[in-house]
Structure formats: C-alpha cells, structure tokens
Amino acid sequence: MAETLSPTVLTLKDIAREAGVSLATVDRVLHNRPGVRPDTVRRVKDAIARNSFQPHVAAAELARGRARRFAFVMPSGPNPFMQQIEAYLGEMAAWLSARRLNVEMIATDVFEPAALAASLEALSGDYDGVAVVALDHPSVRAAINDLVDAGTKVVTLVSDVPSSRRHHYVGIDNIAAGRTAGALVGRLVGQRSGKVAIVAGSQGLRDHAERIFGFNQVMATEFPDLSVLPVLEGRDEDDRSEQLLARLLGKHPDIVGLYNVGAGTQGVAKALNDKALGAAGRDKQVVFVGHDVTALTRRLLLQGVMDAAISQNPGHEARAAVRVLLALARGEPILSEQEKIRIDIVMRDNLP
Amino acid sequence: MAETLSPTVLTLKDIAREAGVSLATVDRVLHNRPGVRPDTVRRVKDAIARNSFQPHVAAAELARGRARRFAFVMPSGPNPFMQQIEAYLGEMAAWLSARRLNVEMIATDVFEPAALAASLEALSGDYDGVAVVALDHPSVRAAINDLVDAGTKVVTLVSDVPSSRRHHYVGIDNIAAGRTAGALVGRLVGQRSGKVAIVAGSQGLRDHAERIFGFNQVMATEFPDLSVLPVLEGRDEDDRSEQLLARLLGKHPDIVGLYNVGAGTQGVAKALNDKALGAAGRDKQVVFVGHDVTALTRRLLLQGVMDAAISQNPGHEARAAVRVLLALARGEPILSEQEKIRIDIVMRDNLP
DNA sequence: CTGTTAGCGCTTTCAC
DNA sequence: GTGAAAGCGCTAACAG
Numbered sequence: 189m190a191e192t193l194s195p196t197v198l199t200l201k202d203i204a205r206e207a208g209v210s211l212a213t214v215d216r217v218l219h220n221r222p223g224v225r226p227d228t229v230r231r232v233k234d235a236i237a238r239n240s241f242q243p244h245v246a247a248a249e250l251a252r253g254r255a256r257r258f259a260f261v262m263p264s265g266p267n268p269f270m271q272q273i274e275a276y277l278g279e280m281a282a283w284l285s286a287r288r289l290n291v292e293m294i295a296t297d298v299f300e301p302a303a304l305a306a307s308l309e310a311l312s313g314d315y316d317g318v319a320v321v322a323l324d325h326p327s328v329r330a331a332i333n334d335l336v337d338a339g340t341k342v343v344t345l346v347s348d349v350p351s352s353r354r355h356h357y358v359g360i361d362n363i364a365a366g367r368t369a370g371a372l373v374g375r376l377v378g379q380r381s382g383k384v385a386i387v388a389g390s391q392g393l394r395d396h397a398e399r400i401f402g403f404n405q406v407m408a409t410e411f412p413d414l415s416v417l418p419v420l421e422g423r424d425e426d427d428r429s430e431q432l433l434a435r436l437l438g439k440h441p442d443i444v445g446l447y448n449v450g451a452g453t454q455g456v457a458k459a460l461n462d463k464a465l466g467a468a469g470r471d472k473q474v475v476f477v478g479h480d481v482t483a484l485t486r487r488l489l490l491q492g493v494m495d496a497a498i499s500q501n502p503g504h505e506a507r508a509a510v511r512v513l514l515a516l517a518r519g520e521p522i523l524s525e526q527e528k529i530r531i532d533i534v535m536r537d538n539l540p
Numbered sequence: 541m542a543e544t545l546s547p548t549v550l551t552l553k554d555i556a557r558e559a560g561v562s563l564a565t566v567d568r569v570l571h572n573r574p575g576v577r578p579d580t581v582r583r584v585k586d587a588i589a590r591n592s593f594q595p596h597v598a599a600a601e602l603a604r605g606r607a608r609r610f611a612f613v614m615p616s617g618p619n620p621f622m623q624q625i626e627a628y629l630g631e632m633a634a635w636l637s638a639r640r641l642n643v644e645m646i647a648t649d650v651f652e653p654a655a656l657a658a659s660l661e662a663l664s665g666d667y668d669g670v671a672v673v674a675l676d677h678p679s680v681r682a683a684i685n686d687l688v689d690a691g692t693k694v695v696t697l698v699s700d701v702p703s704s705r706r707h708h709y710v711g712i713d714n715i716a717a718g719r720t721a722g723a724l725v726g727r728l729v730g731q732r733s734g735k736v737a738i739v740a741g742s743q744g745l746r747d748h749a750e751r752i753f754g755f756n757q758v759m760a761t762e763f764p765d766l767s768v769l770p771v772l773e774g775r776d777e778d779d780r781s782e783q784l785l786a787r788l789l790g791k792h793p794d795i796v797g798l799y800n801v802g803a804g805t806q807g808v809a810k811a812l813n814d815k816a817l818g819a820a821g822r823d824k825q826v827v828f829v830g831h832d833v834t835a836l837t838r839r840l841l842l843q844g845v846m847d848a849a850i851s852q853n854p855g856h857e858a859r860a861a862v863r864v865l866l867a868l869a870r871g872e873p874i875l876s877e878q879e880k881i882r883i884d885i886v887m888r889d890n891l892p
Numbered sequence: 893c894t895g896t897t898a899g900c901g902c903t904t905t906c907a908c
Numbered sequence: 909g910t911g912a913a914a915g916c917g918c919t920a921a922c923a924g
Binding site: 561563568599602 | 902
C-alpha cells in the first residue's frame with residue numbers, strides 16, 4: 189500500500205569503508221579525476237553501484253564554495269519575446285541567490301554572425317555555463333565548439349545550432365509548430381475553400397523557414413481546397429507587414445486564412461482589420477493564426493481578431509535553460525521530460 | 541551590456557556581526573522561532589533586509605540532517621492518468637535521492653470520503669508534506685485542516701478542496717478547461733448547425749461538473765446554432781459510455797459535436813466509429829474533443845477520430861507537487877508562474 | 893533571552 | 909597513487 193521511492197541514506201564515507209579506500213579517493217572516482225589506479229577505480233565504482241549511492245547535492249554544493257557563473261547571450265533589439273525571457277530570469281533572482289548562482293545577461297546583435305561569435309569567444313574561461321540565442325552560421329558554430337572544448341556547458345535557446353556540439357537545445361521543434369499552425373488554419377476555416385496568406389520576417393531565418401515548411405506540408409496534404417499564396421517577407425516590422433498584407437488582401441478577395449510566422453503582428457492585425465471594415469458578415473472573416481502570447485496577441489485573441497497563437501512558454505524556457513546548465517555543471521542527469529519545451533496552442537479560453 | 545542578477549555572497553555570520561548578535565539568534569529570527577526580544581528581532585531583520593541576505597539553501601539542507609518525508613495519496617483504481625503521475629514521480633527517483641527526499645505513494649479509495657479522510661488522518665505527524673487527489677467533502681476538508689494544523693504542508697493535486705486550508709492547489713482551472721473544449725468543438729464544427737453530445741463520468745464529481753459548466757457557458761453564448769443534449773453519465777466506464785452514446789447517436793442523426801469530459805474514452809470512440817461506418821462523407825463526421833493524452837487518446841488523435849484533447853501535463857503536475865511541498869517545507873517562496881498548471885490543447889501535430 | 897559549539901557530507905589542499 | 913584534515917554555511921543541542 190505504501191511504497192517508498194528513495195531509500196538511499198549512505199554517505200561517501202560508507203562507500204570509502206566498503207571499498208577499503210579513503211574519502212578522497214572515492215571523490216576522485218566519483219568525478220572521473222585522474223590519479224587513481226584502474227583497479228582501485230573498479231573497486232570504488234562497484235561499491236557505488238552496489239549501493240546505488242547518490243552523493244548528497246547539498247553537501248557537494250556547500251563544499252565547493254565557489255559560486256557558479258552563467259551567461260545568457262541574448263538579442264539586443266526590443267524583441268518582446270526575449271524581454272519576457274529576461275523578465276522571468278529576473279523573477280528567479282531569489283532562487284538563484286539562495287543557490288549562489290550568478291546569471292549575467294549579455295546583449296549582442298545575434299543577427300550578425302561575426303558579432304555573435306565574438307561575444308561568445310569573449311566568454312571563454314569565465315563562465316561555467318552559457319545559454320545563447322544562436323544563429324546557425326559557421327563562425328557561430330565554431331565559437332560554440334570552442335566554449336565546449338574549454339569546459340563550458342552550452343545550451344542553445346529558442347534557436348538552435350544543431351551542427352554544433354552544444355550540450356542541449358532549449359526550444360521547440362519549429363517544423364512541428366508550423367504544422368500545428370497549418371492544421372489550425374485548415375480546421376478553423378472549415379468547409380470554405382479559398383486562399384491562405386503567409387507573413388514571415390524572413391525566409392532566411394532558420395526558425396521561420398522551418399515553420400513555413402511545416403505549414404505548407406500540412407496544407408498540401410490535408411487541405412487541398414486551400415491554396416497557399418507566396419510568402420510575404422515583412423522583416424518583423426509592423427509597417428512593412430501591414431503594407432504588404434493590405435495589398436495582398438486587396439488583390440485576393442477570397443483569402444480565408446492567414447499565418448503570421450514571426451513578429452510584426454501589430455501591422456498584420458491592422459491590415460486585416462481595415463479589410464474587415466469593408467467586408468460583410470462574420471463568416472467572411474479571415475482565420476488568423478500567429479505566434480507567441482504577448483500583450484498584443486493576448487488582446488487580439490480576446491477581441492476575436494486572432495484565432496490562435498502557437499506559443500513556446502518563455503518562463504519555461506528561461507527556467508529550463510538555468511536548470512539544464514546547473515545540472516550539466518553538477519554532472520547531474522537532466523530531467524528531459526521536464527526540460528522539453530512544448531508547442532502550446534493558445535486560444536481565448538486557455539490564455540495563461 | 542552585462543548585468544548581474546544575483547550579487548549576494550554574505551553569510552549568516554556577516555549578518556550576526558552587523559546586528560551585533562550571535563549566529564544562533566539570527567537563525568532564530570530567520571525562522572520566526574520564539575525566544576528573542578522584539579527589538580533584537582528588529583535589529584536582525586533590518587540587517588537581513590539591508591543586505592537582502594539569502595541563506596544558502598545547500599548549507600541549511602545539509603545542517604538539518606533529517607531527510608524530509610512526503611506522501612502522495614492517490615486513487616487506488618487503474619486510472620491511466622494517475623498512473624502517469626506515479627510514473628513521473630518514479631523518474632525523479634535519482635533527483636529525490638540526491639536531495640535526501642522520501643516520497644511514498646499511498647493508495648486509497650478517493651471516491652469514498654470516509655476512507656480518504658481516514659487515510660489522511662493516519663499520516664498525521666509522520667510526514668513533512670502531503671499531496672492528495674482530494675474529494676471535496678466535509679470530512680476530507682476536516683482531515684486536511686487537521687494535517688495543516690499539525691504543521692504538515694498540504695497540496696491538493698488535480699482535484700481541489702478550495703474550502704480547506706490546504707497550502708496550494710496543483711491542477712487546472714476546470715471551468716476554463718470546459719470553456720476551451722466548448723470553443724474547440726464550436727469552432728471545429730464550423731458553419732454546420734446541429735446537436736452536441738456530452739459524455740461525463742458523473743455530474744457529482746466536482747471537476748466534471750465544472751468542465752460541463754464551462755462548456756455550456758461557451759455553447760450558449762457563442763454558438764447559438766448548436767444545441768447541447770442532456771449529459772450522459774458513463775461513470776468513466778467504457779461499456780456503459782458506449783451504450784449510452786450509441787443510443788443517443790441513433791436517436792439524433794444531426795449530432796455534429798461530442799465532448800467527452802472524463803474517461804471511458806474507448807467506449808466513446810467505439811460508439812462513434814460504429815456510427816461513422818453507416819454515415820457518408822468526411823463532413824458528416826462528428827467533432828470529438830476529450831481530455832488527457834494517454835496511449836489511447838494519442839492513437840485516436842493520430843487516426844483523426846479525436847480532434848483535440850484538453851490536457852493537464854501529468855509530469856508537470858507530479859514535479860510541481862514535489863517542488864511546492866519542498867519549497868513550503870523549506871520556507872522558500874514558490875515560483876508561482878512555474879508551478880501553475882496550464883490547460884494544454886493537444887492536436888495531432890503538437891502531440892508531446 | 894542569548895551565545896557556544898559540534899557536526900551535516902562533501903571538496904580541496906597538502907602530505908606522504 | 910592515496911590519505912588526513914580543514915573547512916563550506918548553516919542547524920540544533922546545550923549552557924549560561
């Protein structure tokens with residue numbers, strides 16, 4: 189009826205006695221430090237395994253004294269999503285401080301490979317861990333690998349560099365996110381047939397390109413009655429997005445769906461709204477799916493202008509990045525299920 | 541360019557010196573222990589506040605020696621959702637063990653108020669914290685309050701007892717979950733008009749009742765073309781659910797939507813499927829929204845039988861319950877944003 | 893009411 | 909290669 193999940197209460201000392209060595213030697217083996225004869229290593233490892241010994245993290249943390257330093261390398265522009273991540277890191281201040289963890293924010297032009305790479309190189313040696321919103325570019329990849337080689341733990345955040353040797357990626361699968369957007373647009377349009385517009389920042393951005401890919405995939409295979417128009421590139425700017433979309437809406441009166449891949453949401457909403465004023469009833473309305481829950485998209489969802497937002501929880505991403513860096517630094521296993529970032533579908537009634 | 545989030549490096553000793561008292565006195569003040577003159581308390585509190593001092597959790601944890609014991613009181617039946625929660629607790633074994641935390645599972649008939657209350661009473665004094673899947677009943681409420689009075693930290697899990705003095709609820713807002721289900725059914729049905737069926741376990745269960753309430757609310761106000769049929773009570777059993785639903789589908793050929801509030805999903809899907817065999821094209825199909833991602837609902841989503849599942853992440857709930865109990869026991873603040881359980885909309889393309 | 897002191901279970905010198 | 913010993917920053921007796 190009652191089942192215990194964690195029986196261990198042994199200490200390093202017990203293991204030392206059992207293996208017939210001293211505390212220091214067990215510690216060396218535990219951390220794969222050199223200077224122990226191979227068969228001594230085996231004896232100790234056996235004793236550890238036999239008792240499924242878990243060192244007490246609190247004791248380890250206390251003994252090492254030195255506080256850990258982590259750096260977050262983030263885009264310098266006024267991106268609301270990134271600001272949310274920073275805000276959530278700020279909310280963790282007390283938690284971090286109680287664990288003697290130091291987190292520093294470093295702003296960089298992440299769209300400039302050379303600048304980003306330089307920022308990363310500059311961190312070498314000074315930090316136990318680095319989280320970076322990365323651009324997938326050879327020089328960035330090289331900078332990441334250099335950090336890893338220097339012993340720094342590296343996680344990519346929001347945007348990955350899969351070809352690098354980063355230890356972990358904290359973010360969503362953007363192809364699946366695009367597919368999800370596609371399925372939503374298709375299903376919410378219902379029986380109607382017509383055209384679907386896509387507004388992206390740039391098809392050169394890896395995450396945008398992946399989302400578009402996933403979106404088109406679903407459209408092509410599952411919603412043959414809907415035809416997707418060429419992608420508009422609004423550079424994540426409101427004005428430009430509005431102009432491009434307004435022109436498109438004028439040219440194609442039969443647009444029934446819209447996927448906004450990146451930012452520029454304000455402009456997109458404006459263009460849509462202007463069109464709605466000239467149109468007829470509710471069923472003429474365009475299904476509008478975008479990304480991320482911000483003050484603006486929240487309002488648009490409540491007003492019924494936007495139908496759904498695909499979201500990656502910025503608070504979760506911030507905390508997951510810290511926890512993963514900490515686990516890596518401590519040599520603890522990562523709770524992968526916990527750190528996986530989900531693709532959230534947010535509609536008016538489940539707004540967080 | 542680089543901004544630090546956690547500067548503190550002081551220790552208890554520093555505070556003691558600054559306040560002109562001993563270590564022990566600072567410790568007493570820090571934990572609101574009695575036996576300190578009021579103005580000494582003030583002096584110490586000032587020193588703490590002035591330096592925004594954060595005691596080192598690792599040191600505190602290590603010094604107290606005694607391991608913490610938590611109990612999870614869960615339903616005894618073969619409920620897949622509860623089994624998932626238990627499985628995720630199992631995955632945390634190493635994490636728990638490295639922190640010297642003991643988690644015990646206690647199975648009880650949670651639908652029997654007296655049995656549940658007795659189980660809770662039996663825990664008194666033995667545990668630092670208790671997580672319980674609770675039934676909202678006076679005797680259960682009393683048992684919870686007794687535990688709280690005895691100094692045990694209590695969180696309700698999945699199902700709340702708001703009238704009790706439990707410290708925290710880890711679970712979703714079920715009214716909002718029902719509203720979300722309603723919005724999904726309504727939007728996915730599209731232009732069609734017709735009837736909507738509801739299958740629940742029992743309207744006597746608080747969470748089911750709340751979900752139905754939210755669902756009806758949205759239906760009434762936003763989808764006037766859809767009329768909701770009286771709730772079928774399948775007692776979360778497959779056979780009973782199937783029979784009831786099959787009969788209803790036979791009687792109303794114009795059913796276009798279905799909300800399955802609880803379990804019994806297998807039976808619901810069977811009834812739907814049998815009907816589909818006799819029906820015509822895809823557009824005749826019934827929009828089917830249910831709860832929770834299990835092996836079964838996952839399959840149904842992939843097959844297109846189910847259109848969406850409203851889900852509360854069981855892994856998140858398990859970990860949140862542990863973290864909240866731990867924070868409460870340590871007297872640490874709770875990261876409320878982190879511990880809040882979201883209402884997930886899961887469709888085929890964002891299956892976790 | 894307040895202070896002194898002996899650890900908690902590790903990590904880290906420094907000797908051997 | 910290996911061991912002994914001095915802490916890390918708290919908590920919890922026990923004295924005063």
